Amino acid sequence: MESQRRIGFIGAGNMAFGIAKGILSGDVLPGNIKVSAPSSRNLGNFQEMGITVTHSNVEVVCGSDLVFVAVKSHLISGVLREISPHVTERHVVVSVAAGVTLATLERLLPDNSVVIRLMPNLPCVAQEGALLFARGSHAKPEDGASLLSLLHHCGLVEEGPEDWIDIHTGLSGSGVAFVYLFAEALAEGAVKMGMPSALANTIASQTVLGAGKLLRDSGKHPAQLRSEVCTPGGTTIFGLHSLEQGGVRAAAMSAVESATKRARELGQRSQALN
Template sequence: MRCKGASYQLSVSNDVELKIGFIGAGNMAFGIAKGLLPGKVPPANVKVSAPSSRNLERFQELGVAVTHSNVEVVSGSDVVFVAVKPHLVPLVLAETSQHITDRHVIVSVAAGVTLATLEGLLPENTTVIRLMPNLPCVVQEGALLFARGTHAKPEDGALLRSLLHRCGLVEEGPEAWVDIHTGLSGSGVAFVYLFAEALAEGAVKMGMPSALAQSIASQTVLGAGTLLRDSGKHPAQLRSEVCTPGGTTIHGLHALERGGVRASIMSAVEAATTRAQELGQKPAAGSRK
């Protein structure tokens, strides 16, 4: 732990000394916790709080301690993930802020809650990082983007990367990108599921059994995504490689373009991003600023 006024010297090699806390026990917290364990941080060094026991059992199965006390989590942790709904962030930080010291790194995964809002709810000079993961973190295939607050140093970002690298792709960027990432990847997961559902329903319409159609659709999405990630090629290049003159794919793509699928997807990302930005503009109760 760092003492008041000292620089943060924890490194990848001694992450085992870290105490990690989660306020909130939803899917994002669970996905991140799974990425930390095993090996990176021992289960004995992790504690999770939630107001009810509904989601805590799966954390206990990981060997993680659970509690109903947010203060207990903060008091016993170095890095605290605030993984609650955006409207609950002011309440949680008001409850725990007097227990937050300069040894803490506070990582918020609440959509739309800005760094300025978080810093206004916390003691001065608190190290704050805003992180946006997505649902595939639960299978360690997530896409995570974070932005550092005013008092977060590059080594704090490096520490977070080292903790989260098993969760999937981890990138750092300016805060303006976090809301865009929310629309692209946080909400975008649901857009992909809708597309996969429609693929399967198209096959059912043409006579394939539903269970088989769903299985093939999911594998198609998985295979296409893996190839896109690992090939390094632009999506348009891969798409053109599937098309042959007068073939089935170009006819199907023509139908999609007639339906405006490209514009609809772009509009969906825009709408989700705009909503994330709106969440961040709402005044936070209890802010010091």
């Protein structure tokens, strides 16, 4: 049963916190989770949820069946070499390191290790994340199904080929920051026209939230919803014309492309280091 599964996190950053928070929204008890980090800076957040914390990565692995490795890409090789002697056939290792390929993960762990590559995003903290994972060569369909079941409280969870993971990083992992930038710009536009900053930021955040929920729940293409807001000669079409003049569409596409390429570069760099 998933509720009885022992789960470990190596790394205590935002992604680990968001995933752990989502898991606890299900049937998993805090006592079945353990988190490690080299410093105590972020561990307090986990302790407040009743999760056991430690500075020992090996302790986490030995006490877990499913291990999330949620560290920066440049640290992944050192962490995996440290825990490799303790990874057994019972373990499923889930990497959240941007750009690090399944082939690299499998090479740094014992033969036949069950590895999954996962890319979440920051809204997992609010259980509104977008997560995409790909299974390694020794991970069975049931391993993927089990992970999906465990993470479904974190938000949208999908499985796909590994080639999509870096694209997802650019679209959703980095895309969250792009949305924040746009929300900030919306609010600043309102401030320019005379609205108080606090109110402008509140309305901008609600606008982004409402637009996103409607887009998700309606099942309509973004272009269709956009057209439904526009009326001939109305305010929206004038505003959209200004956005098009500013190249917002091309800039957004280029941002996703740049972030995707950077994710791939990080992966190539990690392979070179290994």
